[in-house]
Every structure is written in structure tokens, then in C-alpha cells.
Amino acid sequence: MALIVLMEDDAATRTLVASVLRKDGYDVLSADNGLSGLALIRQNKPDLVISDVQMPVMDGFAMLQALRADPAIMAIPVVLLTSLQERAHMRIGMTSGADDYITKPFRPGELREAAAAQLNKRQMQAAVQTMAVEAAVQAALEDQKHHLSYLYEQKLASELSEKWPSADGTSDDEKFSNATVLFVDVLHYAALAEKLSSSELSDVVRQFYNNAGDTVHLFGAKHMQFVGEGLLVVFVDSTDTDSVNHGLRAARAALGLLDAARRVQKFIHSQFPTHRLPRFDVSVALNSGPVALAKLEDPLHGGMHILPVGDTVSATLLLQKQAYKAGWQIAASVAMLRGVTGGVTTGGRALVALPGRSAALDAAELLGLALQA
Known part of the structure; x- marks a missing residue:
């Protein structure tokens, strides 16, 4: 069973995303900021990370930079969640090593496709x-x-x-x-x-x-x-x-x-x-x-x-x-x-x-x- 770490400071969005992923059979661990999420990643070595960009304590870009700098977890794929207003900044995320991004608001189908695509890497x-x-x-x-x-x-x-x-x-x-x-x-x-x-x-x-x-x-x-x-x-x-x-x-x-x-x-x-x-x-x-x-x-x-x-x-x-x-x-x-x-x-x-x-x-x-x- 694939394990996904989810980082999202908005409680409603976090609940929605976790629900969609669990319905597809994935195990999900959640955090409301990048620092707590990074700790979950280091402790559990998940198969995929899904993270919001704008979060308190540590934002998504800083979390991504720390993840890619850690040899023990640097290979884990990361999908970023961003609002329409943040599109201009997504080049930063992709350059920093994000594997994909999804723009809010998004359909559950888009989330499923992005998660499945990253988890399919080994097979591909x-x-x-x-x-x-x-x-x-x-x-x-x-x-x-x-x-x-x-x-x-x-x-x-x-x-x-x-x-x-x-x-x-x-x-x-x-x-x-x-x-x-x-x-x-x-x-x-x-x-x-x-x-x-x-x-x-x-x-x-x-x-x-x-x-x-x-x-x-x-x-x-x-x-x-x-x-x-x-x-x-x-x-x-x-x-x-x-x-x-x-x-x-x-x-x-x-x-x-x-x-x-x-x-x-x-x-x-x-x-x-x-x-x-x-x-x-x-x-x-x-x-x-x-x-x-x-x-x-x-x-x-x-x-x-x-x-x-x-x-x-x-x-x-x-x-x-x-x-x-x-x-x-x-x-x-x-x-x-x-x-x-x-x-x-x-x-x-x-x-x-x-x-x-x-x-x-x-x-x-x-x-x-x-x-x-």
C-alpha cells in the first residue's frame, strides 16, 4: 500500500485531499505546515509527497529544498498544490525539483491522475x-x-x-x-x-x-x-x-x-x-x-x-x-x-x-x- 505525506495548512482542503487519496486505497499522513511535514517524511519515508506552497513555519518551496538536500529522502517525488495567483512562481518549484503541480481549485480526478502518475514511476x-x-x-x-x-x-x-x-x-x-x-x-x-x-x-x-x-x-x-x-x-x-x-x-x-x-x-x-x-x-x-x-x-x-x-x-x-x-x-x-x-x-x-x-x-x-x- 503506497504511503503519501500531505502538507496543507487549510483544514478543509487537507481533509478533502486526504479523503480522495484514502478512497483510492492510499495511506495518508497529514501535516499543517512544511516543517511538521518534513519530519513525517524523514520518519516514514513515504512513496509520494503532496504539498501546498503557501504554509506557515516552512513553506512548500523551503520544504522541497530541504527534501532534495537530504540523501535519505531526496528521490521521493513531490507534487505541489498552488493557487491561480501563484502560477508565476511555479517555475521556482519545478526548477527546485518538484515533479508536478496542480492548480487550485482542482478536480478530484486531477489529483488522482497526478498521484497515480508519480507512483507509477518505478513501473515506467x-x-x-x-x-x-x-x-x-x-x-x-x-x-x-x-x-x-x-x-x-x-x-x-x-x-x-x-x-x-x-x-x-x-x-x-x-x-x-x-x-x-x-x-x-x-x-x-x-x-x-x-x-x-x-x-x-x-x-x-x-x-x-x-x-x-x-x-x-x-x-x-x-x-x-x-x-x-x-x-x-x-x-x-x-x-x-x-x-x-x-x-x-x-x-x-x-x-x-x-x-x-x-x-x-x-x-x-x-x-x-x-x-x-x-x-x-x-x-x-x-x-x-x-x-x-x-x-x-x-x-x-x-x-x-x-x-x-x-x-x-x-x-x-x-x-x-x-x-x-x-x-x-x-x-x-x-x-x-x-x-x-x-x-x-x-x-x-x-x-x-x-x-x-x-x-x-x-x-x-x-x-x-x-x-x-
């Missing part, structure tokens, strides 16, 4: 280890050059296509309560199109999307399709991916797409050294939530087309555009990151305003995998 770190098998695949992708023979690429595509899902001829949509959506878009595409001929641009685009298709296939994508110059990919949990969840596989694919872009940049540099082209780069967004794969009949040409639909999909497309403006190569919603807690490393975090949506999306920059020794 084990899942990351299973990805060691993919190291050879990544090395092969990094070594892959534009001069690979057509025969080799055809053989690889044939092997990968055996795992690729196809329409079953029915009109039933596939619905997933939780999936991860990845959207990657080529930056500076208009500038490339202006300076290259159509055949030259075709070579460049083919270089990237051949690599991109291989990458998402290798990490077990359920569905992919082009959206303009971008590529939309859906990952779901399945039985043939060594139990690595869809979020972690999507994160791995996103990092692989950055590698693919770097290979294309080398190709451009070697093929068009005098064109003064903008750097070939991509921007990626990741988001998790409910997704439906709608099966649509083509009335003109016959056959079946699959279209990913839902708020998760539309939010991912919008997040990619806004994240690029913020300078993030890979942006991931906090909903997605909570599913891979302990498995990835992140950078900046912000509330990202999405055009046409009433609420901003809590997101962070994904930097890499948190591979453990």
Missing part, C-alpha cells in the same frame, strides 16, 4: 528498460543514408507492412479511451518550395517521409496519414509491443523523427550546396486522450478511408503550431506526460493558448528518454 522505468532492444533499430536508422538501394527499401517496407493495420470492410469505427496522437510538420516548407524545383523538392520530402514512415512503423503505430505537409500518427496499447505503453512509444518515435530531420539536412547540404536553403527541421506535438478511428467510404473511388477524430486529435494539431512559436522541437501535453512519468525528461512547461479553444493546454517541452542504468 522498468518499461523503459524493455526499449533497450530498440537500440539496434535506432542505430540502423541513424546510419541509414540516402544512397540505400531501392531493393533494400522495398524489402523493409514489405516487412513492416505485415504489421500495418488495414480496413476490415466494416463500417464500425475503432474507439480508444486513451491513445497518444503524434503530429509532425516540416518547418520552412514554403521557403524550400520557393527555392527548389518540384522534382528537387520531391526528393527532399521523400527522404524525410520514407524515414518518418519507417520510424513510426517500428514503434508500433496504429494509424498514420498525411495532413498537408505534416504527418498524423496514432499510437494505442497492443499486445505486440513488449508491454511498452503507447505514450512511451510515441515519445520514442518523436525523438526518432528529429534524427530523421537531421539526416535530411545532411542530404540537402550535399545535394544543394549553393542553393542557400533554410535548415530542414521539423516540429512535433504529442497529446493523449480519447481517439476514434472513423471508417469512411469513398463514394467516388470505392474502398474505405480511416480518419482519426476527436478533441485529442484537434488539440494535437493546434499544439504543434503554438509549440513551434515557443521554440520547442517536441511539445507534449501534461496529460500525455503523466502517462510516461519517469520515462522521459522535460524542459520548460507552460499553459499554451490554442486558437479556437476556451481553455489553454498544459504542456511541456519533451527533451529525451530518462534511460536508467
